[in-house]
Amino acid sequence: MVNTLPYGAGLDSRLKESFSPRDGVRGIEKPKALYDLIPENNEQLKNLAGRHIVSIRQFDRETIVQLCKLAASYESQGDLIYKPLAGKIMISAFYEPSTRTRLSFESAFHRLGGDIMSITDRSTTGIAKGESLSDIGEMFTNYGDVVVLRDSERESVFQMIENLKIPIINAGNGIDEHPTQALADLYAILKWKPELAVFNKQRAESEKLTIGVIGVPGRMRTVRSLLLTLGLFSDCIQKLIIINPDHDIFDEQQKEELLAAGLKIEQSTSLRKVAGELDVVYINSIAWIGDTYEKLAGDITLNKQTALKKDSIILHPLARGEELDVSLDKTPHNWYFAQARGAVFLRMALLTCLTQRINLVADSPVDRPEENI
Ligand code: CP
Numbered sequence: 001m002v003n004t005l006p007y008g009a010g011l012d013s014r015l016k017e018s019f020s021p022r023d024g025v026r027g028i029e030k031p032k033a034l035y036d037l038i039p040e041n042n043e044q045l046k047n048l049a050g051r052h053i054v055s056i057r058q059f060d061r062e063t064i065v066q067l068c069k070l071a072a073s074y075e076s077q078g079d080l081i082y083k084p085l086a087g088k089i090m091i092s093a094f095y096e097p098s099t100r101t102r103l104s105f106e107s108a109f110h111r112l113g114g115d116i117m118s119i120t121d122r123s124t125t126g127i128a129k130g131e132s133l134s135d136i137g138e139m140f141t142n143y144g145d146v147v148v149l150r151d152s153e154r155e156s157v158f159q160m161i162e163n164l165k166i167p168i169i170n171a172g173n174g175i176d177e178h179p180t181q182a183l184a185d186l187y188a189i190l191k192w193k194p195e196l197a198v199f200n201k202q203r204a205e206s207e208k209l210t211i212g213v214i215g216v217p218g219r220m221r222t223v224r225s226l227l228l229t230l231g232l233f234s235d236c237i238q239k240l241i242i243i244n245p246d247h248d249i250f251d252e253q254q255k256e257e258l259l260a261a262g263l264k265i266e267q268s269t270s271l272r273k274v275a276g277e278l279d280v281v282y283i284n285s286i287a288w289i290g291d292t293y294e295k296l297a298g299d300i301t302l303n304k305q306t307a308l309k310k311d312s313i314i315l316h317p318l319a320r321g322e323e324l325d326v327s328l329d330k331t332p333h334n335w336y337f338a339q340a341r342g343a344v345f346l347r348m349a350l351l352t353c354l355t356q357r358i359n360l361v362a363d364s365p366v367d368r369p370e371e372n373i
Pocket of ligand 1: 099100178317
């Protein structure tokens with residue numbers, strides 16, 4: 001059909017709508033409230049200096065809370081006048097497609113004043129000629145101060161570590177883990193309810209969350225890392241409901257590990273049946289398998305007609321498919337855009353720590369070796 005409207009008809013109203021800020025997405029009140037609630041403890045962040053980040057298992061609760069405080073500090077500020085990562089170089093090696101993780105890491109590094117080198121196609125590197133990842137790691141040590149790697153193979157990050165003498169961050173290794181996504185997920189939850197940052201073994205049941213996770217814990221790296229993270233916050237969680245039309249969804253020992261962390265886990269085959277009891281709905285329907293992906297199907301779709309609890313929030317690591325309808329975008333349930341935005345600040349916090357520049361941004365002084373000043 002030919003569009004007969006003259007170009008520009010209705011343009012003003014369309015542009016205005018595109019730029020209207022949304023509560024929880026761009027405001028500073030929520031990060032400020034989180035920042036104010038958490039007492040600073042730099043010891044935890046100092047311990048991250050120079051470390052590889054491969055799994056969420058490397059984190060304890062206090063370190064995650066302190067990272068969220070630093071992220072909230074960054075998010076509460078406008079543009080940074082002082083750039084703590086000036087002179088540092090990040091190598092961003094993404095051998096598998098990414099919108100959010102690569103660009104938010106690169107945005108984070110730029111915002112902190114550092115420089116980046118970016119590889120988005122492995123065929124433009126020595127890998128095309130058979131070069132090993134451990135040899136590439138040896139080279140990366142000469143070129144940068146931190147590496148961010150995404151690859152569809154679980155072992156790639158470990159192969160690169162063999163000769164690497166600068167920190168590496170796992171930005172997704174096959175179906176294994178995506179630790180910084182889980183940190184960003186937690187950051188979104190804590191901005192929504194800052195009181196959950198405070199450990200409280202006596203927390204009333206009515207204040208605990210029922211969290212629904214739509215996905216395959218054994219085959220989705222985002223879900224695997226998120227569940228491990230939630231295990232550190234089990235005092236905040238009444239129960240976890242894994243929603244999946246299939247029954248065989250956990251890896252060997254995966255469920256046992258989560259139960260041992262204190263999580264109460266139920267399973268449901270139908271989102272509609274449990275939607276009304278969920279405080280947080282975490283949805284993801286894509287699992288990467290090698291160079292391709294499989295999509296979850298069944299009663300797992302969310303739209304404006306889904307009978308959600310009034311104050312519940314929806315999180316999604318994105319990219320979304322049909323499982324999350326755009327009709328929810330302009331509702332208060334939409335925290336998935338805030339989650340994606342917050343990932344920039346969370347990654348700023350982590351990068352500041354790994355590159356040993358926490359001393360330049362902390363409120364209180366940090367004991368550190370002279371060479372890190
Ligand atoms: N959340 C996430 O990992 O998105 P990308 O695949 O776009 O990086």
